[in-house]
Amino acid sequence: MGILQEEITRRSVIASAGGLVVGFSLGRAFAQELPPATPPAPPVSLPGSLDDERFLDSWIRIDPDSSVTVFTGKAELGQGIRTALLQVAAEELEVDPAEIRLITADTGRTPNEGFTAGSQSMQNSGAAIRNAAAQVRALLLAEAARRFGLAATELRAENKAVLAKDGRRATYGELVSGRMLHVEAQPQSALKPPGTFRVIGKTLPRVDIPGKVTGQPAYVHDLRLEAMLHARVVRPPSPAARLTEVDASAAEALPGVASVVRDGNFLAVVASKEFQAVNAMRALAAAARWQESETLPDQTDLPAELQRLESEAGTVAETGMLSSDGKIFEATFSRPYQIHGSIGPSCAVAQMKADGTLDVWSHTQGVFPDRAAIAEMLAMPEDKVHVIHMEGSGCYGHNGADDAAADAALIASKLPGKPIRVQWMREQEHSWEPYGPAMLMKISAALDDQGRIASWAYDLWSNTHSTRPGGAGALLAARHKAEAIQPKPAKLNISPSGNGDRNADPLYVIPNKRVLWHFLADMPLRVSALRALGAYANVFAIESTIDELALMADADPVEFRLRHMEDPRARAVIELAAQRFGWDKAQMPRNRGRGFGFARYKNLAAYLAVAMEVDVEPETGSVHVIRAVSAIDSGEIVNPDGIRNQTEGGILQSISWTLYEAVAFDRTRITSTDWSSYPILRFASVPESVEIHIVERPGEPFLGTGEAAQGPAAAAVANAIRDATGKRLYDLPFTRDRIRSAVGRA
CATH class of the missing domain: 3.30.365.10 (Aldehyde oxidase/xanthine dehydrogenase, molybdopterin binding domain)
Structure with a gap:
């Protein structure tokens, strides 16, 4: 049979005939006699x-x-x-x-x-x-x-x-x-x-640390190529601004300036040295004239704006039938827009080579999607674009890295042969990176006579949490070109991993529940993935509610969680965190409280529980986290110190989000453009101790670790403040003014 098949292949017939070949098919003639074709088996799944x-x-x-x-x-x-x-x-x-x-x-x-x-x-x-x-x-x-x-x-x-x-x-x-x-x-x-x-x-x-601590080239910011030029982009003053005119003569006359690039609303300057580019950027910005309009929402009533912008709703989870019997707890929680806050602003290097290929060095988190987006922006074949990852200032999410790569690529396409290095300024990073979306969460939960959760209704309002390339429309340079490429419409997508709905479905055993995502297709501010996506705010709201229900049931918060948890691995981390913290029912000193938080990230990755002790100063509204004790189950342990690093960092970042961070804006512009207007956790406010205890699971599959701490840590802070003050805070972040207002010291 193998020989016969070889004899009648098209290639073998043409090779042997040496002349005209006439082909025809007898398939229809024998259609009644041939058995139906068996579809090919799908490939076996691989790890x-x-x-x-x-x-x-x-x-x-x-x-x-x-x-x-x-x-x-x-x-x-x-x-x-x-x-x-x-x-x-x-x-x-x-x-x-x-x-x-x-x-x-x-x-x-x-x-x-x-x-x-x-x-x-x-x-x-x-x-x-x-x-x-x-x-x-x-x-x-x-x-x-x-x-x-x-x-x-x-x-x-x-x-x-x-x-x-x-x-x-x-x-x-x-x-x-x-x-x-x-x-x-x-x-x-x-x-x-x-x-x-x-x-x-x-x-x-860690193999990446030595170069970073000894000053060796470690980041894309350190990359220096022969004959490299430095570029700076002049960003519009607001999201809807349109460039009406610019006199580039003053910038072009400055020392070292090689070129001014304008393509629609995209405006940049290129110079021999970096500081020359910075000076020229400032001169060019002063000469630019922009037409602005009010397109941003009213920040003073953001929850109402989110509800107004709802385009459709999707069911994340639904079991049983909701009931209003028993003791009811209802609350509305909110999260503002937040930034990645990369300490080092975004950077990229690009070079259009003589053979028509483009090399781009970027700290993007997706070199292949970024390649596709840049190729689309420049109308180039994908195989002519080569994107190489180099480390940048870590951010955990979609910050300005892809945009900086697009800036460098667009400028390099105008100046072929020259390597072009683009470095963003601090105010550009704060104003133009894609933000973590604002969220609104409403909960109505009921307890039965036995002190168990009988009914749970959870509604959340939010945009999509990922607009990563995503096509050229996800890139600022492509949007600002004269032939602008618009972003793809955002779509509601409910999946096991989740998006804005990530961790919106509690892992606890609740017989009757309904979880809805009220989706916002329109995005008043540019948004994308920020560490943990919707899990941070969803777990904060869920775990805050769990504590309130425990109080209503006159139960210890840890015991109440265990009462509703069947997953043995979840129970293990809850019990371990409580044990190592020394969780008990002893009265805390005045203005001091303890709080607990738990989640399994995405309900399918690492399990994490954390207990915190905080001190609250009612007069100033200051909150200081004294200590945090966490337990994590990441499956098979590869590098214990790596798991601890990730968990410690996640806890600290979550504390920063929870106590300090919120994007500020008016109806036209972003106003939180530096570390003064967008404060973050400083060294003086870091907890005195952070303990991470790892559950050993030899032979188990690896479980994702890096984002597991975000939600539980926020909840632990919130619950500790509730314990210290007797007041529940619902709106993130818990600023000093909000603390003072809650405790009656405003």
């Missing part, structure tokens, strides 16, 4: 991102000198992912981590893993690399067994070589030949069991 990039050599390369290179489509954002990925690869390949070269997100070299977001790097890329490494090890052992004439079980891999008991040895480089690793991965891998680990589960110093 993590292997399911999308299925060949082993997409992830691992071994060269003749036995050097090992591992590829990941994920980006290092300061979360320590490079270290953890090296650990899983080293473990399964039986190689020292220092012997592995790791290539991170690069459209010309690495797998396409979309965005580095949602705390999914270990779940997706970590699982892919670990399984690929285990399968590569198996292939190496099998090849050595063939050469040695032994069973693979008689061999072991060690230090980039396969060893036999009789002393024979073959290096990885000697064993790998041709396209040996260009094979599709299998659904099952012979992973090393936890008891044999040498590297996984151990604290390995």
Whole structure:
């Protein structure tokens, strides 16, 4: 049958005939006699991102000198992912981590893993690399067994070589030949069991830290290319502003200025040196004339604005039937627009080369989506655009990185051959990065006679929480061009991972509940992904309500949570956090309180519980978090210190959001354009201690960690303030004025 198939292929017929070939089909003639065609079976699912990039050599390369290179489509954002990925690869390949070269997100070299977001790097890329490494090890052992004439079980891999008991040895480089690793991965891998680990589960110093603390080039901001020029963009003064005229002569006459670039509302200056570009930017800004209009909502009544802008509603979860019987608690909570607050403003470098290709270095969290958006903006084929990730100032979400990349790319397209470096200014980062969306949450919950939650109605109002490229319309430069590209319309999308509705469905056992997302398609302010998306505000509102219901039930808040929790892993972190905190019913000193918060991130990633102790000064409205004690279950532990880093950082960032942060604006402009008008947590206000206790789960799948702390930490602060003052605060952030007003000291 195989020979017959070869004889009648189109290629073989043309090759053998050497002349005119007439083709026809007898399919219809025999239609009644042939059995119906069997549809091809769908491909077998593979672990993590292997399911999308299925060949082993997409992830691992071994060269003749036995050097090992591992590829990941994920980006290092300061979360320590490079270290953890090296650990899983080293473990399964039986190689020292220092012997592995790791290539991170690069459209010309690495797998396409979309965005580095949602705390999914270990779940997706970590699982892919670990399984690929285990399968590569198996292939190496099998090849050595063939050469040695032994069973693979008689061999072991060690230090980039396969060893036999009789002393024979073959290096990885000697064993790998041709396209040996260009094979599709299998659904099952012979992973090393936890008891044999040498590297996984151990604290390995982060490989990205030395360069950062010793002043070596570590960030895209540090990149310097030969003959590189420096650019600054003159941003419009407000979101709806239109450039009516500009006299560029004064800026062009300044020392070092190479060019002024204008394309519609996009205005930039290019100079030989960075400070020359800054001076020219200021001169150009002074010469620009803009037409502005009032398009922003009324910040003094933002909750009403959110409800007014609702376009449709979607059901996130629904079980049983709602009831108004029993004791009822009703409340409305709100969250303002908030920024990423990257300490280092966004930066990018781009160069249009002589062959018509464009190289872009960016701290984007998605090199492949950013490539597509830039290519669309410049009307270039995607394969002519090469985006290389370099680290930037960490932000956890969609800040100005993609926009800076687009700025650099657009300017570079006007000045081919010259590397162009674009650095944003502080006021530009504050004013123009995509914000974390404002949210409104309304809850109505009922207790039955046994003190259990009988009914739960939860309604939230919010925009989409991700407009990442997203197409060219997600980029400021593309929007501001004369031939402007508009953003794609936002759509309601309810998924297991969630968006604005992330963690809106409580993990607690509640027999009757309904959760609705009232979706806002129109976005008064530009918004996108900010760490944890909707989970931060949803968990804050849910866990604040849980505490109020516990009070109504005359129950301890921790006991009340356990009363409604069946998931054993959730119970374990709740109990561990309470135990290590020393949670009890003892009376706290005056103006001091304790609070608790819990969530499983996205209801499918890491479990986290945190208890906090706070001190409140009624006269000033000042809140100081004295200590925080957290327990986290992230599944299999790769790098314990990495998990602690992420959790500590998440707790501190959440405290900052909860006590200080809110974007300010009038009807025309953003007014919180610096650290004075947009305050953040300072060192003096950091808790005296932050403890992180990790639950060991050997052999369990990796669970996303980086964003697990945001919601529970906000709730713990809110509940501790309630405990200290007897007053519940509903509107984030809990500023000094709001504290003073709540306790009657305004």
